Amino acid sequence: AQSVTQPDIHITVSEGASLELRCNYSYGATPYLFWYVQSPGQGLQLLLKYFSGDTLVQGIKGFEAEFKRSQSSFNLRKPSVHWSDAAEYFCAVVRGNTPLVFGKGTRLSVIA
Amino acid sequence: DTAVSQTPKYLVTQMGNDKSIKCEQNLGHDTMYWYKQDSKKFLKIMFSYNNKELIINETVPNRFSPKSPDKAHLNLHINSLELGDSAVYFCASSQAVVVGYTFGSGTRLTVV
Numbered sequence: 478a479q480s481v482t483q484p485d486i487h488i489t490v491s492e493g494a495s496l497e498l499r500c501n502y503s504y505g506a507t508p509y510l511f512w513y514v515q516s517p518g519q520g521l522q523l524l525l526k527y528f529s530g531d532t533l534v535q536g537i538k539g540f541e542a543e544f545k546r547s548q549s550s551f552n553l554r555k556p557s558v559h560w561s562d563a564a565e566y567f568c569a570v571v572r573g574n575t576p577l578v579f580g581k582g583t584r585l586s587v588i589a
Numbered sequence: 590d591t592a593v594s595q596t597p598k599y600l601v602t603q604m605g606n607d608k609s610i611k612c613e614q615n616l617g618h619d620t621m622y623w624y625k626q627d628s629k630k631f632l633k634i635m636f637s638y639n640n641k642e643l644i645i646n647e648t649v650p651n652r653f654s655p656k657s658p659d660k661a662h663l664n665l666h667i668n669s670l671e672l673g674d675s676a677v678y679f680c681a682s683s684q685a686v687v688v689g690y691t692f693g694s695g696t697r698l699t700v701v
Contacts, residue, residue, distance in 0.1 A: 511689055515630075520593075520679060520694040565630055574647055576622060577681075577690055580633040 481570050483580035490558050492587050496582050498553040500568030512542055515565040515582075524566075527551060537542040538562070554576035563587045597678050602681055603701055610665045610696045612680030619684060620644075621663040623655060626677040626695070635678075638663050648666070659673040668699045675701050 482501045490496050502508060509528050513521040525536025532544040542553045551568060568580040593614045604607050613651035614621065622645075623635040641657045646681060652668045680693040 513692075521632075521681075521692040523689045523691075526689050567632065574644075576634045576637050580635070582630045582632075584630075 481568055481578055481580035483566075483568055483583050486581070487584045489585065489586040489588060492560050493557050495556045496553075496555045496562070497583070498566050498568075498585070500551045500553065500572050500580060501549050502551065502568075503549065503573055504570065505543075506572070507546060508542060508570040510542075511569040511571075511577070512536065512540070512551075512553050513567045513569060513579075514538075515567065517564070521567065524553070533588045558585075558587055560589070579589045591681055591692040592657075592691050593682055595696050597696060598694065599697050599699075601699045601701065604672060606670050607666070607668045607697070608669070608670060610678055610680075612663045612665070612693060614661055614680075614691070616672075616682055616684070616691060617661075617683035619660060620682060620692065621624055621657065621660070622681040622683075623663065623665050624679040626679060626680060628676070632679070636663075636665075652675070654682040667698075670698075672700050674698060675700045 481502050488522045511526045512524040515521050524540050525534050527534050527544045535541050540555050565582045567582045571577045604664045620639045622637045624632050626632050635649045638657045640660050642700045647663045654666045677695045677697050679695045681690040683690045
């Protein structure tokens with residue numbers, strides 16, 4: 478069965494530090510890949526997406542993600558975290574006509 | 590203009606009651622979805638409609654009945670509410686996978 482794994486339930490980083498959130502997927506072929514962010518009490522906002530082409534994709538709010546086929550990974554990165562980045566981050570995949578399938582999320586806390 | 594709007598934002602009700610959540614999108618998308626987010630933040634697809642027709646029903650109890658009067662609206666009616674129905678329900682829409690999904694801000698349902 479198709480699945481998305483976010484190994485880290487909760488990550489805490491200092492403001493200004495770099496960030497990497499991990500995402501692995503298990504599919505027969507490369508699916509479409511997404512990262513969403515959910516701020517407290519809010520809906521989900523699309524940060525970035527990957528379908529094909531350049532494996533390093535840029536998103537909003539200074540985020541980027543790198544697709545690595547050999548590792549079935551699509552990790553999210555940000556060089557310098559701001560306090561406003563504290564939120565829940567979801568990796569998601571879709572393949573063919575199936576609906577968007579989400580990982581269990583990673584909660585990001587930012588400390589001063 | 591809100592792209593995907595859900596009403597109400599909060600809903601508190603007693604066990605056994607029947608309630609509805611409304612969703613409207615003004616993006617012209619053909620496909621709409623309902624997702625349920627549980628207390629651990631896990632997001633799971635419930636239903637998917639394409640141009641008013643049900644295309645996905647993911648083992649949801651038949652107490653849940655989606656209705657799509659037109660392709661811009663997808664409402665969720667829940668009969669005989671149970672404690673376990675307490676969750677945040679998200680509506681979403683999409684035109685094509687490559688664009689991604691646009692989510693509403695969610696409806697927090699609390700059954701007491």
